[in-house]
Amino acid sequence: xxxxxxxxxxxxxxxxxxxxxxxxxxxxxxxxxxxxxxxxxxxxxxxxxxxxxxxxxxxxxxxxx
Amino acid sequence: xxxxxxxxxxxxxxxxxxxxxxxxxxxxxxxxxxxxxxxxxxxxxxxxxxxxxxxxxxxxxxxxxxxxxxxxxxxxxxxxxxxxxxxxxxxxxxxxxxxxxxxxxxxxxxxxxxxxxxxxxxxxxxxxxxxxxxxxxxxxxxxxxxxxxxxxxxxxxxxxxxxxxxxxxxxxxxxxxxxxxxxxxxxxxxxxxxxxxxxxxxxxxxxxxxxxxxxxxxxxxxxxxxxxxxxxxxxxxxxxxxxxxxxxxxxxxxxxxxxxxxxx
Numbered sequence: 431x432x433x434x435x436x437x438x439x440x441x442x443x444x445x446x447x448x449x450x451x452x453x454x455x456x457x458x459x460x461x462x463x464x465x466x467x468x469x470x471x472x473x474x475x476x477x478x479x480x481x482x483x484x485x486x487x488x489x490x491x492x493x494x495x
Numbered sequence: 496x497x498x499x500x501x502x503x504x505x506x507x508x509x510x511x512x513x514x515x516x517x518x519x520x521x522x523x524x525x526x527x528x529x530x531x532x533x534x535x536x537x538x539x540x541x542x543x544x545x546x547x548x549x550x551x552x553x554x555x556x557x558x559x560x561x562x563x564x565x566x567x568x569x570x571x572x573x574x575x576x577x578x579x580x581x582x583x584x585x586x587x588x589x590x591x592x593x594x595x596x597x598x599x600x601x602x603x604x605x606x607x608x609x610x611x612x613x614x615x616x617x618x619x620x621x622x623x624x625x626x627x628x629x630x631x632x633x634x635x636x637x638x639x640x641x642x643x644x645x646x647x648x649x650x651x652x653x654x655x656x657x658x659x660x661x662x663x664x665x666x667x668x669x670x671x672x673x674x675x676x677x678x679x680x681x682x683x684x685x686x687x688x689x690x691x692x693x694x695x696x697x698x699x700x701x702x703x704x705x706x707x708x709x710x711x712x713x714x715x716x717x718x719x720x721x722x723x724x725x726x727x728x729x730x731x732x733x734x735x736x737x738x739x740x741x742x743x744x745x746x747x748x749x750x751x752x753x754x755x756x757x758x759x
Binding site: 459460461472488489491492493494495 | 554586
């Protein structure tokens with residue numbers, strides 16, 4: 431399935447947001463997620479289905495001003 | 496010296512807030528934060544390639560410093576982007592504080608104040624404690640307070656420009672208009688003297704990033720800013736004299752030698 435992750439087109443097997451994080455090796459990292467510009471809480475990732483064309487953001491803590 | 500600064504029920508003894516971006520190395524960032532004496536640092540959320548641990552090691556470093564974090568929504572250009580970013584930051588950083596930026600213009604990085612007011616209202620209703628990055632506009636200030644903000648962060652000058660207090664009159668007017676609201680100058684400060692000037696106007700704190708991080712010696716500069724902020728704060732509390740047009744001798748005239756001689 432073709433989705434967009436952090437602005438890049440990816441072909442992924444995952445069908446939920448939680449599975450996507452595992453597939454992309456984020457599972458042990460501190461990240462925040464959004465699906466189609468809507469925040470998805472960590473506890474809801476397992477029940478958040480993905481469909482073709484979705485846009486996912488996976489963000490981590492970074493330096494900021 | 497004024498009392499400690501209270502922002503959203505949190506008491507701070509340092510009136511210097513420090514950004515964490517653009518330092519030459521994590522070690523220098525860490526030392527600069529210590530040298531600044533700050534209790535609050537700004538952080539952000541960004542994309543990271545899967546497998547990279549840069550974000551995580553940064554976050555570990557900040558936690559080890561034991562300072563409070565103020566996550567920003569830097570770079571967001573719409574209300575939706577800013578609100579979603581704030582929600583993501585609240586989960587990751589475990590704080591309801593957010594430095595709300597809704598950027599409206601590329602050259603100046605000045606805030607889109609219309610989007611800012613709208614986003615501030617949405618976030619405040621959702622339980623966020625919003626620190627809005629704003630222009631020094633009295634009307635916008637009023638609307639942000641009405642939207643639920645209890646702190647205001649007017650710019651000194653465009654982000655990263657180092658130009659100091661671009662509109663001193665406007666900042667002074669804002670201070671006088673909202674005497675009870677914590678006001679923090681955010682953005683544009685270049686040198687410790689700019690920070691001292693903001694504090695002498697009665698501002699409650701300043702937020703500095705580029706001026707420390709991009710200086711030749713960020714650790715020394717962090718300390719310089721700490722001293723300047725303290726000096727400005729102390730000076731404001733001590734009620735500075737007003738400027739005057741004509742000279743007035745500081746040494747007593749009475750008893751001056753040769754006072755009887757004419758120089759005509």
